[in-house]
Amino acid sequence: MRADGLAGGEGGADRLGELIPVALRAMAAGVAERGGPVPAGGPAAVAAALVAERGELGQVTAGADGTGRTSPAALPRTGVGAEAALEHLSRLLAAGSADPGDPACAAHLHCPPLAVSVAADVVASALNPSMDSWDQAPVASELEREFTAGIARLCYPRAGNPDAVVTTGGTESNLLGLLLARERNPRAQPVCGANAHHSVARAAWLLGLPAPIVVPCAGDRLVPGALAGVLTPDSVVVATAGTTNTGTLDPLPEIAGICRRHGARLHVDAAYGGMALCSESLKPRLDGLDLADSVALDLHKFGWQPVAAGLFAAREAAELAALTVRAEYLNADDDTEAGLPDLLGRSIRTSRRPDAFRMAVTVHALGTDGLGALVERCCATATEVARLVDGHPGLRLWGAPELSTVVLRPVVADEAGGAAGDELVARVRRALLEAGTAVIGRAALPAGPGGENRLWLKLTLLHPHTTAEDYRPLLDRIAATAGAELPAGRESPVAS
Amino acid sequence: MRADGLAGGEGGADRLGELIPVALRAMAAGVAERGGPVPAGGPAAVAAALVAERGELGQVTAGADGTGRTSPAALPRTGVGAEAALEHLSRLLAAGSADPGDPACAAHLHCPPLAVSVAADVVASALNPSMDSWDQAPVASELEREFTAGIARLCYPRAGNPDAVVTTGGTESNLLGLLLARERNPRAQPVCGANAHHSVARAAWLLGLPAPIVVPCAGDRLVPGALAGVLTPDSVVVATAGTTNTGTLDPLPEIAGICRRHGARLHVDAAYGGMALCSESLKPRLDGLDLADSVALDLHKFGWQPVAAGLFAAREAAELAALTVRAEYLNADDDTEAGLPDLLGRSIRTSRRPDAFRMAVTVHALGTDGLGALVERCCATATEVARLVDGHPGLRLWGAPELSTVVLRPVVADEAGGAAGDELVARVRRALLEAGTAVIGRAALPAGPGGENRLWLKLTLLHPHTTAEDYRPLLDRIAATAGAELPAGRESPVAS
Numbered sequence: 001m002r003a004d005g006l007a008g009g010e011g012g013a014d015r016l017g018e019l020i021p022v023a024l025r026a027m028a029a030g031v032a033e034r035g036g037p038v039p040a041g042g043p044a045a046v047a048a049a050l051v052a053e054r055g056e057l058g059q060v061t062a063g064a065d066g067t068g069r070t071s072p073a074a075l076p077r078t079g080v081g082a083e084a085a086l087e088h089l090s091r092l093l094a095a096g097s098a099d100p101g102d103p104a105c106a107a108h109l110h111c112p113p114l115a116v117s118v119a120a121d122v123v124a125s126a127l128n129p130s131m132d133s134w135d136q137a138p139v140a141s142e143l144e145r146e147f148t149a150g151i152a153r154l155c156y157p158r159a160g161n162p163d164a165v166v167t168t169g170g171t172e173s174n175l176l177g178l179l180l181a182r183e184r185n186p187r188a189q190p191v192c193g194a195n196a197h198h199s200v201a202r203a204a205w206l207l208g209l210p211a212p213i214v215v216p217c218a219g220d221r222l223v224p225g226a227l228a229g230v231l232t233p234d235s236v237v238v239a240t241a242g243t244t245n246t247g248t249l250d251p252l253p254e255i256a257g258i259c260r261r262h263g264a265r266l267h268v269d270a271a272y273g274g275m276a277l278c279s280e281s282l283k284p285r286l287d288g289l290d291l292a293d294s295v296a297l298d299l300h301k302f303g304w305q306p307v308a309a310g311l312f313a314a315r316e317a318a319e320l321a322a323l324t325v326r327a328e329y330l331n332a333d334d335d336t337e338a339g340l341p342d343l344l345g346r347s348i349r350t351s352r353r354p355d356a357f358r359m360a361v362t363v364h365a366l367g368t369d370g371l372g373a374l375v376e377r378c379c380a381t382a383t384e385v386a387r388l389v390d391g392h393p394g395l396r397l398w399g400a401p402e403l404s405t406v407v408l409r410p411v412v413a414d415e416a417g418g419a420a421g422d423e424l425v426a427r428v429r430r431a432l433l434e435a436g437t438a439v440i441g442r443a444a445l446p447a448g449p450g451g452e453n454r455l456w457l458k459l460t461l462l463h464p465h466t467t468a469e470d471y472r473p474l475l476d477r478i479a480a481t482a483g484a485e486l487p488a489g490r491e492s493p494v495a496s
Numbered sequence: 497m498r499a500d501g502l503a504g505g506e507g508g509a510d511r512l513g514e515l516i517p518v519a520l521r522a523m524a525a526g527v528a529e530r531g532g533p534v535p536a537g538g539p540a541a542v543a544a545a546l547v548a549e550r551g552e553l554g555q556v557t558a559g560a561d562g563t564g565r566t567s568p569a570a571l572p573r574t575g576v577g578a579e580a581a582l583e584h585l586s587r588l589l590a591a592g593s594a595d596p597g598d599p600a601c602a603a604h605l606h607c608p609p610l611a612v613s614v615a616a617d618v619v620a621s622a623l624n625p626s627m628d629s630w631d632q633a634p635v636a637s638e639l640e641r642e643f644t645a646g647i648a649r650l651c652y653p654r655a656g657n658p659d660a661v662v663t664t665g666g667t668e669s670n671l672l673g674l675l676l677a678r679e680r681n682p683r684a685q686p687v688c689g690a691n692a693h694h695s696v697a698r699a700a701w702l703l704g705l706p707a708p709i710v711v712p713c714a715g716d717r718l719v720p721g722a723l724a725g726v727l728t729p730d731s732v733v734v735a736t737a738g739t740t741n742t743g744t745l746d747p748l749p750e751i752a753g754i755c756r757r758h759g760a761r762l763h764v765d766a767a768y769g770g771m772a773l774c775s776e777s778l779k780p781r782l783d784g785l786d787l788a789d790s791v792a793l794d795l796h797k798f799g800w801q802p803v804a805a806g807l808f809a810a811r812e813a814a815e816l817a818a819l820t821v822r823a824e825y826l827n828a829d830d831d832t833e834a835g836l837p838d839l840l841g842r843s844i845r846t847s848r849r850p851d852a853f854r855m856a857v858t859v860h861a862l863g864t865d866g867l868g869a870l871v872e873r874c875c876a877t878a879t880e881v882a883r884l885v886d887g888h889p890g891l892r893l894w895g896a897p898e899l900s901t902v903v904l905r906p907v908v909a910d911e912a913g914g915a916a917g918d919e920l921v922a923r924v925r926r927a928l929l930e931a932g933t934a935v936i937g938r939a940a941l942p943a944g945p946g947g948e949n950r951l952w953l954k955l956t957l958l959h960p961h962t963t964a965e966d967y968r969p970l971l972d973r974i975a976a977t978a979g980a981e982l983p984a985g986r987e988s989p990v991a992s
């Protein structure tokens with residue numbers, strides 16, 4: 001078929017029906033070629049594979065002079081056709097991906113997406129609703145309104161008039177939390193725990209606010225008492241419901257109480273933990289969330305959406321008016337008065353993909369009960385894996401998981417001690433990554449209250465169909481690799 | 497199949513092979529049901545169709561009390577399964593979309609996506625590379641580097657070390673343009689033409705910069721002489737290469753010269769016009785673009801990508817260091833020293849979808865020559881349509897198109913005059929939208945130098961497979977609708 005066939009309009013579905021199978025076959029071939037969670041060899045091997053693939057495509061590129069001279073930086077001038085490009089690059093992407101669909105890919109809050117969400121996204125891509133005006137997204141904007149209203153209600157079951165908007169993720173949602181604070185009070189001063197995500201400080205920087213005041217944590221949890229000496233009515237506190245390092249939840253009711261007493265605002269970064277609201281058994285861990293002025297949620301973590309699926313909920317819908325903007329061509333007053341919904345104030349972006357569509361399809365397919373069950377399963381698996389770690393002679397557990405993150409350390413790293421132990425931990429992670437056998441994370445955390453930060457390994461378990469037994473070989477491998485990484489002349493009593 | 501099947505890992509391609517055809521069949525059914533560019537009836541009818549569809553799904557939702565009581569705002573607790581959710585909602589989305597794959601959907605810079613891009617995106621969604629660390633996106637990050645290097649070279653063919661990053665669109669790219677200026681000079685003062693996109697003022701607001709100084713335009717083109725009295729070394733000028741209203745290009749060489757003489761920075765918003773660089777015949781219109789410090793590009797306009805496909809190019813790669821950020825878990829110093837590429841400073845987002853993948857597949861499929869040919873075709877069609885408007889007894893042409901936007905006005909609106917004429921123009925647009933027969937845009941523009949702003953109609957032609965003849969019936973319909981919308985008692989000599 002023609003390389004320039006369109007996905008929408010009449011015949012669009014037929015063209016997609018021809019091309020998508022080409023892409024899926026290539027993807028399956030690439031997954032088989034990889035044969036593990038991540039390609040072996042590290043960055044050098046992956047870059048080399050890409051260069052080799054370029055040779056196969058054999059395209060002519062051109063430099064600035066238009067002579068057809070090959071320039072490595074230039075885009076190809078001539079095309080190879082839709083099928084050939086899809087075949088080559090889809091296989092390459094699959095073979096060269098860190099695939100969270102493989103249980104041993106467990107480093108980050110990087111979930112394996114649900115097939116139903118990916119299938120829904122095809123329709124969204126093909127029809128290309130752009131969420132900045134009603135006449136580009138008639139029903140897509142209605143579906144988004146319905147979905148975000150449901151999310152707002154999930155976060156704020158008792159509020160009079162909550163609302164939510166779609167974002168690109170926790171980073172944008174945390175920025176909106178600080179932005180709303182700034183728009184109410186230009187002297188807004190961010191305050192967060194040492195456990196907060198880096199995006200809080202970054203948002204302050206972007207918005208021209210002072211750098212956050214950082215209060216101490218114990219066990220990766222903000223110490224509420226430490227807030228008391230810091231808060232003023234200008235403060236905007238960012239608490240965390242599920243830290244990136246350990247999945248620990250800040251004590252929200254206490255923090256909300258202190259904020260109220262000092263007249264401070266409260267934003268909760270629940271990008272990781274928020275969807276536990278879908279589980280009756282886990283929901284109590286989020287008590288106090290609805291006392292926050294705003295909440296960040298990510299359905300590309302628990303929610304199993306492809307990136308991006310961020311949400312930002314506000315207890316008072318009226319506060320979102322801070323995002324209001326007028327553009328004659330998109331939301332002229334007379335159009336709005338004539339009944340055309342004004343979408344432009346629903347985001348700090350303008351053109352915007354309907355990410356709410358695949359989120360809504362997923363929620364209709366599984367129900368919040370179904371999503372809650374998947375969250376429970378991941379958390380239960382993490383608890384089981386933590387037990388395996390605790391009983392492993394070569395590993396030490398950081399602490400009981402509160403969500404689905406298991407933090408651990410090879411015993412030999414403790415024996416190596418100090419910086420040498422940290423270096424060993426970092427090398428273990430890189431060795432497994434380079435071998436292509438596992439993708440695990442790292443976290444700098446103190447061993448106990450007031451202690452120095454040490455480097456730990458981290459498993460973030462977001463695969464909803466695994467059991468603890470799937471991770472037992474990985475734990476053994478971590479311990480064995482740590483033994484092998486010991487400096488020459490030292491030998492671990494465990495890994496030998 | 498199970499509603500919670502995964503798109504990636506082993507068997508992922510098979511599950512997608514089952515579900516995507518369900519979605520595509522439903523999409524085709526919805527497109528047929530719509531039978532035009534946009535659903536008829538306006539916002540009320542679209543909202544009502546959604547409510548009816550909800551009834552069909554028959555799901556139980558629950559309020560805060562968990563009693564199963566139906567609440568309109570609550571998400572459904574029980575799922576209907578993947579197939580049922582996909583069938584219902586995909587058909588609903590297709591039936592209720594403003595589909596740019598229909599030539600009569602021509603209001604905005606809202607393109608019909610290429611099937612090859614949508615097919616490539618399936619693989620990206622399924623494998624879910626997240627572009628914030630190498631161990632989440634090994635080959636995806638290499639592909640992005642290669643692609644953005646090519647884009648940087650396209651914008652800056654003679655620069656020593658240009659670079660580019662992926663954004664969510666022109667809005668974020670314009671923000672990055674101002675952000676880089678602010679990071680070099682905290683006293684940065686934005687300056688732009690009256691023709692600039694609203695995102696320039698919005699970015700200044702977000703970044704805590706002063707509101708832009710707005711200089712006048714003539715014929716929707718920034719008047720370079722007007723800059724001379726305004727610029728200081730603190731100025732950061734935003735020029736436009738293809739305005740949203742008319743597609744007019746600012747005189748970049750003159751503007752760049754004035755900026756250089758005043759020591760001012762220059763960012764060019766080429767979100768619309770930038771991809772004309774792929775056409776040998778159109779490229780000269782962008783002369784001077786490479787004199788800018790930075791450039792915004794959108795491949796979800798010319799480029800035929802689903803939203804989002806934004807790019808930001810900087811003449812000096814080193815300036816992007818302003819985006820550098822450290823997060824222990826994503827780009828620790830020792831990991832970077834050990835050879836793991838640091839991706840976090842490539843965006844102001846953290847988790848990030850690999851939009852570069854489908855852009856790269858598209859460019860490999862068509863080549864830049866192929867994309868350039870599509871840009872040329874749209875521009876040539878616009879020129880032809882403008883000729884039809886010019887010869888139409890009921891319509892008046894604003895001016896010759898420079899890219900693919902045709903701006904016109906019903907003659908009866910001129911006759912009605914002043915505010916009454918503007919109201920008529922606005923009503924014509926809404927009447928066509930409500931009838932479901934056409935989606936056309938609006939633009940407030942002066943008729944001549946120094947004149948007052950009047951409301952015009954706008955066709956933004958991004959459909960690459962149409963000819964001017966496809967738009968002749970639309971022009972007749974606009975003229976006829978304008979006649980019909982005349983206040984009672986007045987009659988147009990043309991439309992009667």
